[in-house]
Amino acid sequence: MFLTENRDRAIRVVVRLADKAERYLSNGLDYIMLLPRAQRRTRLFCIWPLLFAVKTLAISRNNGAVIAAEAKITRPHVKRIVAVSSLN
Numbered sequence: 001m002f003l004t005e006n007r008d009r010a011i012r013v014v015v016r017l018a019d020k021a022e023r024y025l026s027n028g029l030d031y032i033m034l035l036p037r038a039q040r041r042t043r044l045f046c047i048w049p050l051l052f053a054v055k056t057l058a059i060s061r062n063n064g065a066v067i068a069a070e071a072k073i074t075r076p077h078v079k080r081i082v083a084v085s086s087l088n
Helices: 004-033 040-060 075-086
Strands: none
Touching (some): 040 075
């Protein structure tokens, strides 16, 4: 548990980590897009974890509660990501 007086500093660290994670996710998407379109299953296999990470990052960004608890996406979020990304 963080001391109240350290909360602002902790949030600044979370923001910096989120910015760094966003750059990694962007690089990951660039890499996945290099895979041939014909390799649809391989692309989906790679994109799903990235999309889950993007959603988790969205939940975490600017969320002070993430300091004290896990930031997790829900099962319905996972199902929706898989369903939407699987559309032709």
